[in-house]
Amino acid sequence: MRGRLDGGRDGVSTIASVAALAGVGVGTVSRVLNDSSAVSGSTRMRVLEAIEALDYEPSAAARALSTGRTSTIGVLAPFFTEPSVVERLRGVTRRLASSGYQVTLFDVELPEQGDAALRSLAVKGRVDGLLVVSLPLSGPQLGRLRTTGVPVVFVDRRVEGATAVFSDDEAGGRLATEHLLRLGHERIAFVGDTENGPFGFTSSEARRRGYEQALHEAGIAAHPEYVRRGPHRRDAARAATHELLALAVPPTAVFAASDHQALGAVEAATMAGVEVPERLSVIGFDDVELARYCGLTTVAQPLESSGARGAELLLDALAGCEPRSQELRLELQVRGTTAAPAGCSTNVMESRPIRTRLLNGMMREPKQFEGET
Amino acid sequence: MRGRLDGGRDGVSTIASVAALAGVGVGTVSRVLNDSSAVSGSTRMRVLEAIEALDYEPSAAARALSTGRTSTIGVLAPFFTEPSVVERLRGVTRRLASSGYQVTLFDVELPEQGDAALRSLAVKGRVDGLLVVSLPLSGPQLGRLRTTGVPVVFVDRRVEGATAVFSDDEAGGRLATEHLLRLGHERIAFVGDTENGPFGFTSSEARRRGYEQALHEAGIAAHPEYVRRGPHRRDAARAATHELLALAVPPTAVFAASDHQALGAVEAATMAGVEVPERLSVIGFDDVELARYCGLTTVAQPLESSGARGAELLLDALAGCEPRSQELRLELQVRGTTAAPAGCSTNVMESRPIRTRLLNGMMREPKQFEGET
DNA sequence: TTGAAAGCGATACCAG
DNA sequence: CTGGTATCGCTTTCAA
Numbered sequence: 001m002r003g004r005l006d007g008g009r010d011g012v013s014t015i016a017s018v019a020a021l022a023g024v025g026v027g028t029v030s031r032v033l034n035d036s037s038a039v040s041g042s043t044r045m046r047v048l049e050a051i052e053a054l055d056y057e058p059s060a061a062a063r064a065l066s067t068g069r070t071s072t073i074g075v076l077a078p079f080f081t082e083p084s085v086v087e088r089l090r091g092v093t094r095r096l097a098s099s100g101y102q103v104t105l106f107d108v109e110l111p112e113q114g115d116a117a118l119r120s121l122a123v124k125g126r127v128d129g130l131l132v133v134s135l136p137l138s139g140p141q142l143g144r145l146r147t148t149g150v151p152v153v154f155v156d157r158r159v160e161g162a163t164a165v166f167s168d169d170e171a172g173g174r175l176a177t178e179h180l181l182r183l184g185h186e187r188i189a190f191v192g193d194t195e196n197g198p199f200g201f202t203s204s205e206a207r208r209r210g211y212e213q214a215l216h217e218a219g220i221a222a223h224p225e226y227v228r229r230g231p232h233r234r235d236a237a238r239a240a241t242h243e244l245l246a247l248a249v250p251p252t253a254v255f256a257a258s259d260h261q262a263l264g265a266v267e268a269a270t271m272a273g274v275e276v277p278e279r280l281s282v283i284g285f286d287d288v289e290l291a292r293y294c295g296l297t298t299v300a301q302p303l304e305s306s307g308a309r310g311a312e313l314l315l316d317a318l319a320g321c322e323p324r325s326q327e328l329r330l331e332l333q334v335r336g337t338t339a340a341p342a343g344c345s346t347n348v349m350e351s352r353p354i355r356t357r358l359l360n361g362m363m364r365e366p367k368q369f370e371g372e373t
Numbered sequence: 374m375r376g377r378l379d380g381g382r383d384g385v386s387t388i389a390s391v392a393a394l395a396g397v398g399v400g401t402v403s404r405v406l407n408d409s410s411a412v413s414g415s416t417r418m419r420v421l422e423a424i425e426a427l428d429y430e431p432s433a434a435a436r437a438l439s440t441g442r443t444s445t446i447g448v449l450a451p452f453f454t455e456p457s458v459v460e461r462l463r464g465v466t467r468r469l470a471s472s473g474y475q476v477t478l479f480d481v482e483l484p485e486q487g488d489a490a491l492r493s494l495a496v497k498g499r500v501d502g503l504l505v506v507s508l509p510l511s512g513p514q515l516g517r518l519r520t521t522g523v524p525v526v527f528v529d530r531r532v533e534g535a536t537a538v539f540s541d542d543e544a545g546g547r548l549a550t551e552h553l554l555r556l557g558h559e560r561i562a563f564v565g566d567t568e569n570g571p572f573g574f575t576s577s578e579a580r581r582r583g584y585e586q587a588l589h590e591a592g593i594a595a596h597p598e599y600v601r602r603g604p605h606r607r608d609a610a611r612a613a614t615h616e617l618l619a620l621a622v623p624p625t626a627v628f629a630a631s632d633h634q635a636l637g638a639v640e641a642a643t644m645a646g647v648e649v650p651e652r653l654s655v656i657g658f659d660d661v662e663l664a665r666y667c668g669l670t671t672v673a674q675p676l677e678s679s680g681a682r683g684a685e686l687l688l689d690a691l692a693g694c695e696p697r698s699q700e701l702r703l704e705l706q707v708r709g710t711t712a713a714p715a716g717c718s719t720n721v722m723e724s725r726p727i728r729t730r731l732l733n734g735m736m737r738e739p740k741q742f743e744g745e746t
Numbered sequence: 747t748t749g750a751a752a753g754c755g756a757t758a759c760c761a762g
Numbered sequence: 763c764t765g766g767t768a769t770c771g772c773t774t775t776c777a778a
Contacts, residue, residue, distance in 0.1 A: 062771030435755030
């Protein structure tokens, strides 16, 4: 005997009962189920009828054991600490909806703990493929993942020798900073994540490097006091901005490593009675829905597409084709939280329509491109 | 032969290889795996070593087939059309994180299509239990679900004879409307969902009934023109509010059936140059994160808790205890989008906490449209 | 075309 | 305590 409740919890019908009712062998039933080989029209008909009559549904577990495939794709991510991940997940499910694959979530909020546990749980006979989103895995973890032989695709993370969907955070940092510079800002601060965040998020640092480069190219000396790092939370960004504003020579603009943090910066300014963008410009990164809604100027990356694209690459891998990593384009999205610094009339063209942009950003989401160079 | 790639994709190690290496029978290995019965300390040790050496991980599929349980809980919901669902999901995953169950998502965005497909896919050998969130199933669908014998718990939906976590939408509708009445409003409009929305969402209608009751009790005649129903989308709510504002005698307050729709109402007002809350009060429902952030007055329901509680009830059911349905409390959350109607100074106290008006400040740019060149 | 039979990898009895 | 062994439900050769 096995553990199964003999009472008959399940629909009772198995491939054997179908075969019996149809008066054929189980092999034949399996064939019509997978419409493999040729099955004579008449038998197929009988089998179909039996299936119908018994309300039969094949057991996923048995099928998985037999074929070695689960029709399930795992998604490993910090879903709720990182709001952008939810939008990426949407892309994943959309793309996978018609693929015949289920989606199993592995929510990793805590550093190693969750990860370590899930890494092993995730892979063995539970999923055919794995999507790792916005989560940098350590070397050993990566190695372990590889030995399982399960195809893995990384989204929002570039990994040596692995297929991934990512964007150039450094370039994004430059994009943001250059926008601020063009507006006439010179005292530009950066608010990002601590270097050893919960998962060692590296995007923030890459973005900071871009910021530094842009300043350097503009011939502006980096001011260490203007660089603030803290936990990846809105209140931390708020506190950091609060400190920045209290400086003897406060910045006139803040580049935040994420929209979430940018909104924290906006809050801090608001609370301190500093108008945005009149007296403080704020630019974020990601372009999450909230940013669109709040009219936040930001560096947009296609979040939903990244998830969809990642899912697609994984599907390719599952189908046997060797997928190629892909870089997604970043785009400056100018909305209402950046403007020329007070008392500066540089770039009037760019500074006056701010208010209109604010509305546009909120209401119509125009694709605004920056004139390059 | 079976379909399995003989090449050795997987970690190759099975319970048999472990048994061989440890020089014991598979039964014994299974015992230490499930630390069932007593296994002599020394053998257990040897087995553990073998497991370690082989980097062995039991196959979920085989286990599922053998035990009839999958250690997986399915969550059926319209994750991305209904933002509140994401917050509920967060509660679900949090509660399930330490339970040993995986979470498989069944995203249902389209009416029957998705649902019909998933209903069958979902249940047979894929999940041990099902959480149905914010999705009213039709009678036949419910019946079919029942015959599978899989325990089901409904979240945000009250179902006859099934265990569920829900709140009293009608009471919530009253709560919202009474708040508006107390502020001195008499011309109160309702913006909600069409009665036969994609899934036949009924919450909206229940909330409307509460609204009606409150008006009735206050001796205010219901004004049919003040009741607008449309698709559950922000732009639809915006359009509806636009029409309301264009009425000969426009309302001074809007009760929206959800925060999303309420924000649409705020947008419409903003675009029409009508200040919120000075000239139009807006109250929503749900208290999603965006609402908190935008300073929207709303009827709060514990979203995350509802998910967690639902998961807990399902766990109970899975453990054999008969779970009991539960009602969650609704609470008025007064923030920045409601105030006494213009020219009325009743209850100024109730109208707005200070710092939540942050976004309103950003959003209110009425002059824009008027002063457009 | 189709039936029979050998696994897939684990669990859980049944003797010893 | 422990080693066999009979399943679980399905897929897939291998003959017929």
